[in-house]
Amino acid sequence: MKVPKDLKALQRMGIKAEKIDALRVTIETPDEIIIIESPMVMKTSFAGQEAIVVSGGETKVEKKGEQQKVEIKDEDVKFVMEQTGKPENEVREALVKANGDIAKAIMILNGQES
Structure with a gap:
């Protein structure tokens, strides 16, 4: 598997990074649901901490309580x-x-x- 240039740069800084092949990301808040279709998702870890970064994709926001x-x-x-x-x-x-x-x-x- 070819490692993208951005991933290599993160790895040189001691940050482990892994691309996640996500189809959709859903974020639920008290008032709404945020749906991101075809996002770019990266999981990173550094000094025992993990972070997931979501970028790009088509975003749709739905208010809770609406007929969905x-x-x-x-x-x-x-x-x-x-x-x-x-x-x-x-x-x-x-x-x-x-x-x-x-x-x-x-x-x-x-x-x-x-």
Whole structure:
């Protein structure tokens, strides 16, 4: 795997950096939900502290309490099916229940969350 130039610079400074291949990042505040599609995500660690940096991507902000229609993307369904071995209808139900959160849907399908 080729290490990007920015990662090499961080590593020379003693900072461990790893790119995370994220599809979506969801941030929930008391009043709103911030959804970032196709972000660039880096996990760094230095002196025992970890940080996750999210940049780029398309951002959508939803107010809590508004009727939210969950948009389930076909690529998300396919990915979750591959990860869990579950049929499409179960995967779609889990993604709706998880409000489109892929990791949460996988946990639901694996019986780790209700």
